[in-house]
Amino acid sequence: MKRVAIISYGMTKVDKHWDKSLRRLFGEAALMAMNKVNIPKIDAIIVSNMCASDLSDQNNIGTIVADELGLTPITAYRVEAACGSGGAALLTGFSLVSSGMFEVVMVGGVEKLTDNIGKMATFSLGKAADAEYELFYGATFASLNALLMNRYMHVYGTPREAFADFAVLMHRNGSKNPYAQLPFEINREIALNSEFIADPIRLYDCAPIGDGAAVVILCPLEVASKYSDSFVEIMGIAGASDTINLGSRDDLLSLRATITAANNAYKMARITPADVDIVEIHDTFTITAAISLEDLGFCERGKFDKLLNEGAFEPGGIVAVNPSGGLKSRGHPVGATGVYQAAEITMQLLEEAGKMQVPNSEIGLTHNMGGVGSNVYVSIMRRAR
């Protein structure tokens, strides 16, 4: 297996991009990535997307974006794993480069959630859950996560305020991110008094709905310096799945797919959680942040509120969590989110993150999740020189 580098990245601001189509949005992120480095060729594009078939009446997204970039006839296709699509695309791109099948692979994610109105976007996003045994009963995606949150507070006695405080931290981080959809600060009261989405989940526990595209370019580590002066190595990467239905899970307080993917990625990278300086985790809801930090090995079970209070998830703490603002503030263009995370970690490790920069970061981790932890991808990057 060849070692794999990320030699460039690009992204658009996450926003309601009324004036840009799916393909134009992808083009913008791809152009940024291609202009940063001296790349004579792209051999393949792996694109991640969840909702275009529902919201933009479009399948065959690989062809759409290859055509937009004038790159036909290269190999180009889409990978779908709900909100975990971006992580799945990164794993696919990694495997294609690592195996020697292709040399330079563009991995990109794109999502246009605002191309449809009313309930359609919520309906499309809900399809990450089990249509016959969850959605059939009127469950929504937020309500399934609410089951986790209610159980978590019941078992650990965690105060409701802790979840609001995590949203406050995410907004503080995101206020420094020029690509964030909601780049403003909030306070605990705003979060606690926002409207109910699915009790106990309120608006400020949720990621917003927005459009965005992000791209990273991969090649074998051994040739990376040919194309770019600065790059990162993907030291470890893994995916895992869990039962589609929450009823089949042993408990609601941990998401097994995160544990499995993280353990395999740590093993491949030959590191432990203690070696990680920064993470971009999949905080679709504040409760998924709490559980994910525990499952990734950054927090003792049920101690999320205590560690959050102590500043453990800020620079200088145990690990700097979501310097981008995470899904909460940067936004969650679902199929693209995993690629945003990879681009953001690359940006941090290359010390190109401007006001968001977490100083002296050597090792970063991304955690991208589809469904309620039913499909998870973890990757670990290290600054390469």
Next chain:
Amino acid sequence: MSVPRYWREMPYRIRLEARKCKLCNYVNYPPRTKCYKCGASEFEKYYLPQRGILLSFSIIRNPPTGFEKTTPYVIGLVELEDGTKLLTQITDVDIDEIKIGMELEQTFRRISEDGDSGIIQYGIKFRPKYLKF
């Protein structure tokens, strides 16, 4: 929802039929081709218990299409007497009185409707346990 899609799940959604693994006794619900716990593919038909307790719940105030008439409603994860867990609606209860750990029993109900001329979908909901057995 098309009629065949609704109809073929009826044994599992209305009679709560499950597949009990002949090798390890794990109850696979909803049914699978291979056992979740041991991977075996020999099962016997098994009916889920009718009572259980509430493990967690959420209240839905912005419903998906087809659920408008009963909003707000409660979604719950129920642990049945044999340990099998099932996600469905909790009904016949004041939203303020619903509690994790409360005892529940099954009841046959209308779940949703596909507009004015579509099919009406039925299934099992759970309600607070009234009768003592």
